[in-house]
Amino acid sequence: MRIAPVSGLPDSLDRDACAALDAGDPLAPMRGRFVLDEGLIYLDGNSLGALPAATPPRLARVVGEEWGRGLIGSWNDAGWIEAPRRLGDKVAGLIGADAGEVLVADSTSVNLFKLLAGAVRARPGRRVVLSHADNFPADLYVAQGLCELLDGGCELRTVAPAELAGALDADVAVLMVTHVDYATGAVQDMAALSAAARGCGALSLWDLSHSTAALPVDLGGCGADLAVGCGYKYLNGGPGAPAFLYVARRLQETIRSPLRGWMGHAEPFAFEPGHRHAPGVQGFLCGTPPILGMAALEAALDLWLEVDLDAVRAKSVRLGDLLIRLVDERCAGLGLTVASPREGARRGSQVALRHPDGYRVVRALIDRGVVGDFRSPDIVRLGLAPLYLRHVDVWEAVETLREVLATRAHDRPEYAVRAAVT
Numbered sequence: 001m002r003i004a005p006v007s008g009l010p011d012s013l014d015r016d017a018c019a020a021l022d023a024g025d026p027l028a029p030m031r032g033r034f035v036l037d038e039g040l041i042y043l044d045g046n047s048l049g050a051l052p053a054a055t056p057p058r059l060a061r062v063v064g065e066e067w068g069r070g071l072i073g074s075w076n077d078a079g080w081i082e083a084p085r086r087l088g089d090k091v092a093g094l095i096g097a098d099a100g101e102v103l104v105a106d107s108t109s110v111n112l113f114k115l116l117a118g119a120v121r122a123r124p125g126r127r128v129v130l131s132h133a134d135n136f137p138a139d140l141y142v143a144q145g146l147c148e149l150l151d152g153g154c155e156l157r158t159v160a161p162a163e164l165a166g167a168l169d170a171d172v173a174v175l176m177v178t179h180v181d182y183a184t185g186a187v188q189d190m191a192a193l194s195a196a197a198r199g200c201g202a203l204s205l206w207d208l209s210h211s212t213a214a215l216p217v218d219l220g221g222c223g224a225d226l227a228v229g230c231g232y233k234y235l236n237g238g239p240g241a242p243a244f245l246y247v248a249r250r251l252q253e254t255i256r257s258p259l260r261g262w263m264g265h266a267e268p269f270a271f272e273p274g275h276r277h278a279p280g281v282q283g284f285l286c287g288t289p290p291i292l293g294m295a296a297l298e299a300a301l302d303l304w305l306e307v308d309l310d311a312v313r314a315k316s317v318r319l320g321d322l323l324i325r326l327v328d329e330r331c332a333g334l335g336l337t338v339a340s341p342r343e344g345a346r347r348g349s350q351v352a353l354r355h356p357d358g359y360r361v362v363r364a365l366i367d368r369g370v371v372g373d374f375r376s377p378d379i380v381r382l383g384l385a386p387l388y389l390r391h392v393d394v395w396e397a398v399e400t401l402r403e404v405l406a407t408r409a410h411d412r413p414e415y416a417v418r419a420a421v422t
């Protein structure tokens, strides 16, 4: 069967055709800005982004000079105290938010808790958190914990992703949606769902963990109310990097974080016994920011500020189309099915393939220098980070996948044992 050519891809695909796509790729020089072993094909930048070359010297400076010599004076002299807001403004440019609407702090889960609790309390008389049953489990856990804490004042309701809009009613306080599905990469319609939530009097809360720096996001244009997102995935902020939260300016004085620390106080150094919220997004800060983690994230954000996200999206869609077409053409009959949307516009920056032995297949690929990951029950997840991934890498990855499956290399007994972290 002949497969119709996808836009931007030539009719006939081989390694040379992929190399030609790289030669014409305006983002190709960005690969040199990352530390990557030659020969490694890294398809897990959606889980832990690669190390920007600018990060180690930046960290050395912050540790050696700002901390080592500047000591406590660096809170002011090196701008540490403003870091949550300053980095927030840099993230804002990537997600369609305005300066002063984004704060970098804490982890995604903690930020989700802060905003979810604030949203439920801002909609008295409504007690339902509506989400999709296939949401990233941690997000559901956070909602479950809040419901338990509010002891009947809050209830988590989950439906299939396609049924979210229809499940909105007068009981829903907040609609909590992950924009790009962590497993399949399917993209939710942010504008339509935000409008539907607003139409029924609920707030919308978006998890942008797999969206930020993977595709252009327009929180403001979509009328989204609240959002959280991750610093260590496509943003390349480093393992456990601080996360971010977004509160639309129109809501900043009505929604309150339940986690009150001195850094979110209107006058932290007044040391008053009672809490008064700092104005604006600053009021969502809790405790002292982790400056070393913030420094690594800021080095990555400064790299992102140089990048045209539309070019990133165009390459990401092309890499995904290429991967899917190569799987169709070269891995037919080997037990793979494509779990991601085939239409680029509906897919984030990853391709998920189902295989009954998915876990073993991922282990065999990693042994051959192709690093993807496995998501239960049967998904081989291949992340496509366009700043450092080449079209020839996709070619090599699919050839390696074909070789593994065709020779049943994944049947080796050691691949059956589950590692703790994959």
Ligand SMILES: *Cc1c(COP(=O)(O)O)cnc(C)c1O
Residues within 6 Å of the ligand: 107, 108, 109, 110, 136, 138, 139, 178, 182, 207, 209, 210, 230, 243
């Ligand atoms: C990665 C991810 C998180 C991560 O949360 P942590 O607090 O960093 O563990 C949360 N939500 C989604 C949807 C994610 O993909």
